[in-house]
Amino acid sequence: MKKVLMLLSNGFEAVEASVFTDVLGWNKLEGDGTTDLVTVGLHERLKCTWNFIVQPELTLDQVNLDDYDALAIPGGFEEAGFYEDAYDQRFLDVIKHFHNKNKIIATICVGSLPLGKSGILNGRKATTYNHPTSKRQGQLKDFGAIVVNEPIVVTDNIITSYNPSTAFEVAFTLLEMLTSKDNCIHVKELMGFH
Structure with a gap:
């Protein structure tokens, strides 16, 4: 099982x-059955960008990172407090851990x-939110990335994308990297992506 x-x-x-939960969930039940996704946060309750309240399955202090094969990080909005957690040292340490172990890291947008x-x-080549009114690609460049203005950029085991419209394709790319191209095509077809 790939966790x-x-x-x-x-x-x-x-x-x-939701694209990560759905694509990996569909694979678990209808694909090759080899993926399991666990939601983790720094807090017991999280508030989404548009005020949806979520309870992750585990808090970070309950997790053994070595038990996992890949990391998935959805983006969010600064106005909703996204960077307060995303730039927290504990959050950054998780990213470094997965990177140091050469495990897959998949992100969407910011x-x-x-x-x-x-x-x-x-x-490394990467991308992030690309709207002409946004400064996010400049911020990514300031962090030392080689910014590529393409929908999805895969560099080694790292998947980045440039806006929410790429979300499903990021999740499918992650699924293919965890399983196989044929399995990914099968799950896409079951989900109505032709």
Whole structure:
């Protein structure tokens, strides 16, 4: 069984988290059955960007990081407090742990910014939120990343993307990396992606 830790910050976007739960859940029940996802946060209750309240399965202090094969991080909004958790040293230490063990890290939209802050994107190609009115790609560049304005950028075991519209494709990319291309195509077809 491949276990994925989905690390949630206060202020995360629910839609960006839900693609990981759905794609990996569909795989667990209808695909090859080899994926399991666990939701983890720094707090017992989290408030999403649009005030949806969530209770992660575990808090970070209850987790043994070595039990997990991949890390998934949805993005969120600064106005909802996303960076307070996402830039917390404990959050950054999780990212460094997965990176140091050469495990897969998948992010959506600004979920790549804590990766940048942790230092693991220094000199690596990556992307983040790309709207012309946003400063997020500049912030990622300031963290030392080589910013590529493409929907999804995969560098080694790190998946980054540039806005919420890429969310499903990030989750499918993660599924393919954890299982196989054929299995991923099978799950996509079952979910109505042709």
